[in-house]
Amino acid sequence: MASNLDEQLNLYLMDAHAIELQALEQVKRARKIAGDPEIAAAFSEHVRETERHRLYVDDRLLVRGFKPGAPDKDVSAKVTGVGMAMFARFQPDTPGKLVAHAFAYEHMELAAYELLGLLAERAGDSATVETTRMIATEEAAMAGRLAAGFDRAVEASLQALDPDDMDKQLGKYLADAHAIEAQAESLLRRAPEMAGAEELSTVFEEHLEETRHHTELVESCLGSRQESPSAIKDAALRLGALNLGMFLGSQQDTPAKLAGFAYAFEHLEIAAYELLERVARRVGDPGTVGAVTEILPQERAAAERIRGLFDEALQASLEQAATI
Numbered sequence: 001m002a003s004n005l006d007e008q009l010n011l012y013l014m015d016a017h018a019i020e021l022q023a024l025e026q027v028k029r030a031r032k033i034a035g036d037p038e039i040a041a042a043f044s045e046h047v048r049e050t051e052r053h054r055l056y057v058d059d060r061l062l063v064r065g066f067k068p069g070a071p072d073k074d075v076s077a078k079v080t081g082v083g084m085a086m087f088a089r090f091q092p093d094t095p096g097k098l099v100a101h102a103f104a105y106e107h108m109e110l111a112a113y114e115l116l117g118l119l120a121e122r123a124g125d126s127a128t129v130e131t132t133r134m135i136a137t138e139e140a141a142m143a144g145r146l147a148a149g150f151d152r153a154v155e156a157s158l159q160a161l162d163p164d165d166m167d168k169q170l171g172k173y174l175a176d177a178h179a180i181e182a183q184a185e186s187l188l189r190r191a192p193e194m195a196g197a198e199e200l201s202t203v204f205e206e207h208l209e210e211t212r213h214h215t216e217l218v219e220s221c222l223g224s225r226q227e228s229p230s231a232i233k234d235a236a237l238r239l240g241a242l243n244l245g246m247f248l249g250s251q252q253d254t255p256a257k258l259a260g261f262a263y264a265f266e267h268l269e270i271a272a273y274e275l276l277e278r279v280a281r282r283v284g285d286p287g288t289v290g291a292v293t294e295i296l297p298q299e300r301a302a303a304e305r306i307r308g309l310f311d312e313a314l315q316a317s318l319e320q321a322a323t324i
Helices: 005-033 037-063 071-089 094-123 126-148 150-158 163-194 198-224 231-249 254-283 286-307 310-320
Strands: none
Touching (some): 094 126, 126 254, 150 254, 163 254, 198 286, 198 310, 254 310
């Protein structure tokens, strides 16, 4: 357990180092399987940025007297980075899946650096505060490039399909959305008890009700097409959510990590629905377009509410770690 703010800040910097190693593995592979030259170029540019970010974090650790990265975290990060890219590669619509996952990961990095910056301010480390701001600016720019590539990602995913296959693909996108909502519900059921801050707990409770409604909307869209959710995907994602809940519950700074992950997960949902809407428009399914039009603003609002409570989540984490 960290005994003071400086030690806690070192732990957060080591986490950032591990995150950048994972990001580097992802973007190096992503540029090779992007399926579109502009999307590949965005990933190539971000390889250089990510390498620079890692050096910035290394520098802050060295100045503070720590060797960059904990070996166990770094190895785990590299393996997970490879795994996420391989998962995307074996999906039938790789560019869409890849962009959605990368978009969410950029927001996980944004959350990590916002929390790190808030902690550095409390510790009086102005150099680390400035470093987090520089890195966060570039992470936000990359997220923007990915969002601007949603249209191209869908085009790359569907360009080889005939109309009948495209209609089937819409069913797969809906099944994916249902599986993601299943994971969201599993996480949100546990999140209030781990939130550590009353306002954050309330956000999770309220969004749980919205998530259940989103699931109903997606099921209605599937039903109108005489299709059903993917039980295998739903079960796998629910298991993943439960395992993640166990991991978060074992951390010394659960509220902050939970808030950061929840913020990133909202952006996975946002990306999934952005892609789903584009596919539905191409197929000509107004019911699905209407459902997405209702869901997306609520996912965006939930993300911003969570982001607005990062400071409260950090405070709760510090109290758990007995650093103040």
